[in-house]
Amino acid sequence: MNVMLRNNLIDTVSEDRVCTAVGIRVIANNEVISLAKAAGYDSIFIDLEHSVFSEKDASQLCSAALSSDITPVVRVPYECGHGYIQRVLDGGAMGIVFPHINTAEEARMAVSSTKFPPKGKRSLTAALPHFHFQKIGAADLVQQLDSTCSTVFIQVETRECLENIEAIAAVDGVDVLLVGANDLSLELGVLGEWEHQTFQAALKKVAATARRNGKVFGIAGMYSRPDICKRIVRDMGARYVLGQFDIGLLAMAMNKNVEMLRDLSTGFYPYLMSS
Template sequence: MKAAAAQASVPAPALLHQALASQAAAEFVMASGYDGTIIDLQHGEVGLEDACRMLRAIPRDRNAYAYARVGSIDAATILRLLDSGARGIVAPTVETAAQASALVTAVKYPPLGGRSLGPSRPALYDGEPYTDAGNHAVSAIIQIETRAGVENAEAIFATPGLDSVYLGPADLAVSHGLPGRGDWADGPVRDALVELSYLARGAGLTFGSYCASPAYAKALIEDGLVDYVGLGIDLVFLNRMAQDAITALRSES
């Protein structure tokens, strides 16, 4: 997500994490009103071939936030995802400027990075020259989710070609010895969120965070702390709906 895309008058985009390998689900996410998706190759059952098919299932006129989170910063995997239409790559557990630089190298065409030109979806990027258009259209997004990442944030955020920072609150909580949950109103995770939001904006980057509940996500947006949110996980939604349905069926009331 580009810093220039975050405007106060525009509602903050909401993205659904997808852990289920389903092209239909990718289509339904967009039809439901979500602004985009984060296809998760780090957790869940989505493999590279699945992710490429899911990206192609997202309508071309709605794919501005068609993101993929990789398991590691592997240039070959990232290239396949980008050529299938990913508009952003989220790299998890970034703790050093060198890792952020490796992500930019994999995501961006020269001179910013080292992405290779090759056959991809027709007219993937509009504009001339093509490589400049591609670099503008695709976001390099680092995920901060450890104490080390927070401590090194200023150096990481200074990486040329980086576009956005995404907070992983559950893993950050675990790194502090706390329960691995997403929504924190106080404590070290909340403190880190506020600090990272300030530092990211100061570096010309956008800032987002995963949120478990709509109320928490709305509060972060209204407080001006985030430019976008990851709101929920498809597998968790399915589990909750199934639990609600069977509980209602078997209730005695």
């Protein structure tokens, strides 16, 4: 059976549009995928680095996303090993976000863990959620998974990574240079100072490097400053943007809702029931 997979990141970038993503860190139920679909997100960013999600949780979310035509990417824990990455990919991920990559050699190891021989060291299995567990010929399966379902995100969040960014971007198989704004600004000594010249210079360096090497430039962690995000997209060419995590969206909506509820009592004179 011939099943062709679609990767929304590849499609949106080819059309010079932004791939929009929502982060999932606390809600492991499939309903969050339905909400993401209804809202119009292109991708979900499942966080296994800063959550207590299991690989099974990630796989269930990935499978639901695949059925909803939303591209699932998964951030794995630092130095989790090839075996762990294999399980996440077999569970339905279409991309892996690698945190704390510092050198070109580490980037090559990351790529190797996502690709089949001769490009890498991923092992072959069958009955995958990407194909809704249908039987797919081995050659077609390998070709599609290598080309469409193994996007490699290198998270740029350390000073060493920034220093080695040209060599990292030159690694064959690296697809996205994703700036982790919080950790990178922390390493640079300007935590949360998004308009500081040091942080802005770092953004420009990553953006220019991505452009020279034909990689996608992405940004994460700038949830509170849509004005700066807009400049990063418009002026620096970012095409993958992580909008916010589920926990942040819930917190913002609850805060707004309680403000509305408290406003109901503004100028309110209690009604005194007569006896």
